[in-house]
Amino acid sequence: MSRQSMEGDNEDDASSATSMKDRSLVWSCFEKIEGATPADRKATCHNCGKVYCAKPSSGTRNLKRHMLKCFNFEEGGPPQKRAPLDQDMYREKMAIAIIKHNYPFKYVEHEATRQLHKFLHRDAAPICRNSAKKDVIAIYEREKTKLKAMLEKVSSRISFTADLWSSITNDGYMALTAHYVDETWVLRKKVLNFRIVPPPHSGKMLASVLVNFLSEWGIENKVFTITLDNAKYNDGLVETLRGNLRLNNVLVCDGKFMHVRCGAHVLNLIVQAGLKVIEGSIGKVRESVKYVRGSNARKTSFAECIAQLHLQCGRLVCQDVVTRWNSTYMMLDCALVYQNAYARLDLVDDNYTCCPTQDEWTRIREITKFLKPFYEITTLFSGNSYPTSNLYFYKVYKIQSNIEEAIRNSDTVISDMGKDMKKKFDKYWNDYCKVLCFAVIMDPRYKEKLINYCFSKLEMTPQVRQEKVDDIVDSLYDLYVDYELHYETIHDSLGDGNENANQSESIDEFDELADFESFPSRFRRAETSGMSELKLYLEEPELPRKTKINVLQFWKDNQARYPRLALMAQDLLSVQITTVASESSFSIGGRILSKYRSSLSPSSAEALLCTRDWLDLEDEKDEMEEELSENLEAYIRR
Incomplete structure (x- = not known):
């Protein structure tokens, strides 16, 4: 029976005969519960078990309204049970979507969003922004409890990375990340805290913050090393932190090997010192790239130079970030591929005045060749795969060599x-x-x-x-x-790990x-x-x-x-x-605390960022790298 014929059925009228009411479609979906008198009769739904009044004088309209929610009606077929919506799971999925994709809490109040969800399931109850925030905090607290219990059971010590970051509103945040080998012998990384830290950011004050973080997680007795950048205040931070942990005699070798300097920062300082020797030539290449990328007409003109010289257009035109030397290396390496194209552009475009000379190109080629091993080492140091530390010594030796x-x-x-x-x-x-x-x-x-x-x-x-x-x-x-x-005491309980995880080449x-x-x-x-x-x-x-x-x-x-x-x-x-692990948190933090969400509370920001990490939600691609690189193949006229 179709839904239309069911709605047109008037067998529920109080004046209808009892035999006719018993043949109503509703009784294929409900079961009568007879009472002491007809006025006490009730009916229970076959699908969800809800009980409704079913006395003869009331008819069955209330039962039919419920049927539309609990059953699907197809023309010519019996009613099929409609799966009820799990409201708790629906709200959890909404909260996870907010966490993963950085949606604002008011996303759940958008009219089109509510209409979509109502279309997908008529039982979808609307959620307000406060409920969405409450759900996110609940997931955060749940996952934090689970992680804390797991860290307490870890037999190994824990190495930490920590760093400071300023939000768009100039609020200082500290990220603390834990690195440890779990019971399955797999290297793990977890962001423990992403919390606002008021100034002044002195070594002693920051050490006090770290001690509170460790105490909050109950792992102050498991500290092995902490990796920090080369800011001067970090030396005082380490000494104060070491002094606090010594009081409980929980450090290995009295904390002698606790402090590790950030290799990526050291390498950046080393290479930046070397790049000063050719900063004039680098400046010309940088201005050349900016000039080419300045308008579609220039891109087209440069692409035509590439085509006329029969150069391969597979390499991107890369612009660098001055504070990231590895991006400068990529810019120089890509520019060398198009050296002759820049020279031709200099001949045909009077407005292009920053082309390097032949001697400067030769110098850039020599410097780029020299810097290639440093770039490869930086890529290892800054990677997201977090290799085991046995790979690092040889790389540092190669730098010195x-x-x-x-x-x-x-x-x-x-x-x-x-x-x-x-x-x-x-x-x-x-x-x-x-x-x-x-x-x-x-x-x-x-x-x-x-x-x-x-x-x-x-x-x-x-x-x-x-x-x-x-x-x-x-x-x-x-x-x-x-x-x-x-x-x-040697722990005998060791799980079966994934033999392919953290493969050390x-x-x-x-x-x-x-x-x-x-x-x-x-x-x-x-x-x-x-x-x-x-x-x-x-x-x-x-x-x-x-x-x-x-x-x-x-x-x-x-x-x-x-x-x-x-x-x-x-x-x-x-x-x-x-400290790349902690710095990667700042990239996510920048998207969470964007100019459109600058008033987000610090507790909500921490919940969103940490839960995203704990649930292993896939990170988004670096948008900055995409913006600084461009393929000119589309500008070549065919």
């Missing part, structure tokens, strides 16, 4: 560039971060041997090299002794390590009885150098042999060399 090679270059410009970079390197990385050395020793392919090998290639005497290596190994033994004291550019296998190790092979786990591990032969292994999986598989050492490796491999 390239700088020393530049200093020896016969070209005075390159040599001067290397000298300027060496000053910055010595200021921040002269002794390397010992934690990075420890981490590469935990890689069974390299151990201490790689450190000794790399130092032998640098400009240092054998005595200085041996003193450095001995200091690193002795410090590693000190760290291991502390683990023996603090981890008397062989260190690239291995052709430069061709003589690594023949390099002598300082350790002799000895009897294993009575050895500590660390000594036993160092005495055993290294795995083949070119083996591609998941380092975390190696330690998971060997934790029965090295229970305490495996715990130490678990902590060392989670250390982060950059």
Whole structure:
């Protein structure tokens, strides 16, 4: 029976015969519940179980209205049960949409949105902005409780990254991110806090904020390292934080290895110092790119120059961000592809006056070639894959090796560039971060041997090299002794991890390590009885150098042999060399606290950002990079 014929059915009239009412369509969807008298009769819905009055004098119109909500009616067929709307799930899905896509809370009050949802299901109850906000906060609190319980159960220590950011309203926010290896031996990253911090931003004040964050999560006794940028106040922050945590005797080696400097910031300072040597040439390239991108007519003219020279138009025309040297490298690298096109544009366009000379192009090509390894290293440091820390030592060594090679270059410009970079390197990385050395020793392919090998290639005497290596190994033994004291009980409950997660590839550019296998190790092979786990591990032969292994999986598989050492490796491999994880929160924070939502409360901003991270909602593509790059292929006239 169709819905129209059902609505036209007048068998519900009180004057109709009882037999006719019993044959009404409603009784295929309801079951009568007889009472003591006809006036007490009720009916229950077959689908949802709701009970309605069904006395003869009232008719069945109320039952029919309910049928339209609970059943679908198709022409010529019996009524089908309509799935009821789960209002709680509907509201949760709406809240998650707000979190993931940065919708304003008032999105749920938009007329078209409500009409759409009502069209999809007639039971969709309208939600107000306050209810949407309440739902978001509820999800935040729920996920926070779950994460806090999980962090309490984590057997490893936790490494942190932290950084400050100013919103569009100049409010200072601090992001704290935790990095740890979970019970399945997979490296995890979680944003714990994104909270407004009032000025002044002194080291002591910021340390107090961090202590409160750690206490709030109940993990102040699990701190291993904290990675910060090179702002001067961070030295005071670390000292104050270390002093607070020492009171409870919860630091490994009294916090000796706690502070890690942000490698991306250090590398940026090093390269920026070198780029000053050719800043005039860089300025010309930058102005050239801006000129070409200035109008569609210029883009068309430049594209025609490319076509006339039969150049491939697959490379983008990239503009840089002055404060991000890697974007400057990309700009120069792309500009070199179109060097002749810029020269032709200079011949045909009188308004184009900033074309570099031939000598300047030659200098730019040499500098770009020199900077390529630095760009690749920056890409590793700044990536979102968060590789295990065993990969970092070799990259820092390559930076130092390239700088020393530049200093020896016969070209005075390159040599001067290397000298300027060496000053910055010595200021921040002269002794390397010992934690990075420890981490590469935990890689069974390299151990201490790689450190000794790399130092032998640098400009240092054998005595200085041996003193450095001995200091690193002795410090590693000190760290291991502390683990023996603090981890008397070995945890046996270890889950099954994903063997493909956090895959640690062989260190690239291995052709430069061709003589690594023949390099002598300082350790002799000895009897294993009575050895500590660390000594036993160092005495055993290294795995083949070119083996591609998941380092975390190696330690998971060997934790029965090295229970305490495996715990130490678990902590060392989670250390982060950059604050990129925290800085990525600021990119999201900038979209949440945009100029259209500048009045959003700090608590709501934290709930939106942290919950987005905890639910592993996919991040959006960097819009800035898209805006700074452009493909001119569409402007070539065919």
